């Protein structure tokens with residue numbers, strides 16, 4: 001789209017965008033001659049970002065709010081479901097997500113009729129009022145019919161799976177809170193628990209221990225976006241994105257899915273604590 005990403009830092013406790021860093025970014029991006037138009041707030045690991053603070057700061061400056069709910073679909077903030085907040089929310093139905101299909105898929109949610117029409121047009125090659133009347137440059141981004149059929153069936157199971165994920169997370173927290181830095185939910189938030197992620201000072205040793213016990217674990221993500229080759233030349237807040245960079249060296253996600261049994265969880269915990 002020709003836009004310039006401007007990186008801001010995250011909060012140490014929730015891993016999500018830090019509203020103060022975002023505020024700073026508005027000032028500093030304007031000093032660079034940029035025109036901040038939209039903030040993309042990712043709901044990392046399943047927990048909604050700081051919805052109210054971000055929306056208030058953004059809207060006061062005429063900036064649109066786009067939530068990335070790929071990992072948080074099904075979660076809520078102060079009883080508002082993901083997908084109903086901000087100007088729009090995107091989600092992914094990639095199989096690894098809490099609500100996944102069997103291939104690629106995704107959706108965009110908005111309460112703006114006008115935006116919905118544009119998004120619909122973009123997903124179908126830029127269509128206008130008629131299918132073969134193209135009013136803009138678009139994409140082939142239709143949700144595949146087969147994937148849609150799978151999602152319709154899985155949607156029936158999804159509320160149950162969300163509460164099972166919550167129980168699995170609670171069980172981990174009960175078993176691990178004494179010895180580990182466990183995930184924290186902000187007041188009023190529920191999480192879709194896409195991941196259950198610990199912060200560790202000795203990550204390599206812990207991951208090796210888990211591996212030796214045959215237990216998979218994953219680092220989401222070893223390289224923050226601001227350090228990725230394709231993005232590292234873009235600007236960031238002057239204070240830097242130290243917390244994001246620091247977290248990328250500490251985080252480790254444990255096995256997490258709705259059908260994880262208590263016995264298996266105890267195996268994971270034993271491997272972690274032995």
Ligand SMILES: Cc1ncc(COP(=O)(O)O)c(C=O)c1O
Pocket residue numbers: 042043044068069070071091092093094104105106
């Ligand atoms: C937070 C987040 N945003 C976006 C994506 C991308 O989703 P997709 O590959 O379906 O576009 C993912 C998953 O890979 C994700 O976890």
